[in-house]
Amino acid sequence: MHEFTPEVEALAQEILTYSLERLKTDPPLDGARSAEDLYREVGNTITKKGLGGKKSLEVFTEVLAKACISTDHPRNLAFIPSAPTEYSNLFDLVVGASSLYGGSWQEGSGAVFAENQALRWIADLANLPKSAGGVFVQGGTIGNLSALVVARKEARKKFPNITKWAIACSAEAHSSIKSAAEVMDVDLLLIETDENRKLTGTNAKAEITKYHKIANQRVFALVATAGTTNLGIIDELFSLGKVAQGENIWFHVDGAYGLAALCAPSVRDKFNGVELADSLIVDPHKWLFAPFDACALIYRNPELAKEAHTQHASYLETLHDDSWNPSDYAINLTRRTRGLPFWFSLSAHGTDAYTEAMEQTLTVAKDAAKLVASHPNLKLLRQPELSIVAFERVGWQKKDYDKWSEDLLGNQIGFIPPSSDQGKPILRFAIVNPWTKIKDIEIILETL
Numbered sequence: 001m002h003e004f005t006p007e008v009e010a011l012a013q014e015i016l017t018y019s020l021e022r023l024k025t026d027p028p029l030d031g032a033r034s035a036e037d038l039y040r041e042v043g044n045t046i047t048k049k050g051l052g053g054k055k056s057l058e059v060f061t062e063v064l065a066k067a068c069i070s071t072d073h074p075r076n077l078a079f080i081p082s083a084p085t086e087y088s089n090l091f092d093l094v095v096g097a098s099s100l101y102g103g104s105w106q107e108g109s110g111a112v113f114a115e116n117q118a119l120r121w122i123a124d125l126a127n128l129p130k131s132a133g134g135v136f137v138q139g140g141t142i143g144n145l146s147a148l149v150v151a152r153k154e155a156r157k158k159f160p161n162i163t164k165w166a167i168a169c170s171a172e173a174h175s176s177i178k179s180a181a182e183v184m185d186v187d188l189l190l191i192e193t194d195e196n197r198k199l200t201g202t203n204a205k206a207e208i209t210k211y212h213k214i215a216n217q218r219v220f221a222l223v224a225t226a227g228t229t230n231l232g233i234i235d236e237l238f239s240l241g242k243v244a245q246g247e248n249i250w251f252h253v254d255g256a257y258g259l260a261a262l263c264a265p266s267v268r269d270k271f272n273g274v275e276l277a278d279s280l281i282v283d284p285h286k287w288l289f290a291p292f293d294a295c296a297l298i299y300r301n302p303e304l305a306k307e308a309h310t311q312h313a314s315y316l317e318t319l320h321d322d323s324w325n326p327s328d329y330a331i332n333l334t335r336r337t338r339g340l341p342f343w344f345s346l347s348a349h350g351t352d353a354y355t356e357a358m359e360q361t362l363t364v365a366k367d368a369a370k371l372v373a374s375h376p377n378l379k380l381l382r383q384p385e386l387s388i389v390a391f392e393r394v395g396w397q398k399k400d401y402d403k404w405s406e407d408l409l410g411n412q413i414g415f416i417p418p419s420s421d422q423g424k425p426i427l428r429f430a431i432v433n434p435w436t437k438i439k440d441i442e443i444i445l446e447t448l
């Protein structure tokens with residue numbers, strides 16, 4: 001049945017050789033090129049007769065791949081980079097080769113079973129009840145939106161007369177919360193943080209009470225951030241959860257980056273209160289050593305999500321029995337079993353290895369903060385709560401930061417685009433890669 005001709009066989013070998021080389025050797029940093037520049041080199045790759053596998057692969061490996069920055073380079077500390085384990089990347093090849101359908105139990109029961117065990121590990125770390133469950137979606141943005149849609153549906157049931165809905169969060173919440181509010185056409189109630197820049201129950205309660213004073217308007221979800229993306233600040237989860245409970249509001253914890261550290265005993269108590277969440281997200285593609293793209297979206301009561309997200313169509317009704325269909329728990333129908341590379345690695349290495357790798361990144365972050373604090377030209381912004389180290393270069397303007405960053409990549413030393421905090425340019429190291437050693441930090445600091 002398969003057209004596995006000698007030509008395909010040869011290509012398979014080439015692809016495997018390339019993939020293994022990529023995994024075995026230190027990744028190059030590389031960098032972006034303009035579309036014009038790329039076109040000059042490769043031309044139009046979509047042709048009537050096709051270039052053939054060998055040629056297309058060559059175009060990719062020789063040109064296109066080199067125009068992509070390696071997110072797993074140990075000195076790529078930009079945004080939130082990634083650091084998939086070898087096992088997870090290798091298993092991604094299996095997922096790709098297996099044509100698995102991850103939307104329904106009927107079609108993908110074995111894969112969905114495995115994904116659910118990986119989700120269970122996270123739910124247990126968060127101390128959620130046994131009934132908790134969810135789905136791996138594409139990313140935190142879709143995870144947050146999917147959870148908030150369920151939250152609003154619940155609120156509409158409880159408060160049928162409300163005409164204006166709002167999501168409450170701090171100004172430090174991730175941009176995807178604002179994006180969700182826009183998609184859902186609801187208000188965003190931004191609540192002041194405290195002197196430590198954390199959202200607190202006290203402030204949330206005051207603002208929410210004020211918002212509820214106006215007839216027909218209500219907050220339907222309180223969003224806490226468990227590790228802000230820019231600085232790694234964790235909101236006061238416990239007091240926020242209690243306020244949400246008291247006000248009959250859905251409590252969502254956005255831990256796309258930070259909740260990964262639930263498996264690290266040294267910081268676990270910073271997440272106390274996460275067990276009160278009605279829903280939470282964490283991206284294994286950020287700090288849980290899995291490849292793109294995977295966000296674990298977990299609900300305390302998945303039945304509510306099923307009510308909100310199950311799609312109905314004549315040809316789909318055959319799926320709607322009591323079995324667990326991942327499509328029913330988020331804004332998605334057809335889905336790749338994107339949780340499997342994470343599951344495989346977790347299953348193979350065991351959870352202790354995750355704890356160890358996590359603690360190691362936290363230690364490097366702590367040591368990096370010390371080096372920054374004692375550096376004559378640098379000013380540490382705050383002690384890292386997790387693994388983001390943010391600082392200023394004394395005396396520099398925005399253009400100096402830009403130039404430094406450009407040179408750092410140009411010289412293939414590292415990738416650290418400038419960020420900003422409260423209107424001022426800053427630099428930040430987002431350390432999620434166990435291959436990032438303190439030596440890497442020293443190499444970067446020498447350029448400052």
Ligand SMILES: *Cc1c(COP(=O)(O)O)cnc(C)c1O
Nearest residue numbers: 139140141174176229254256257
């Ligand atoms: C990264 C991030 C998101 C968005 O996740 P994507 O996977 O990029 O869509 C949401 N919230 C927080 C706190 C994040 O750090």
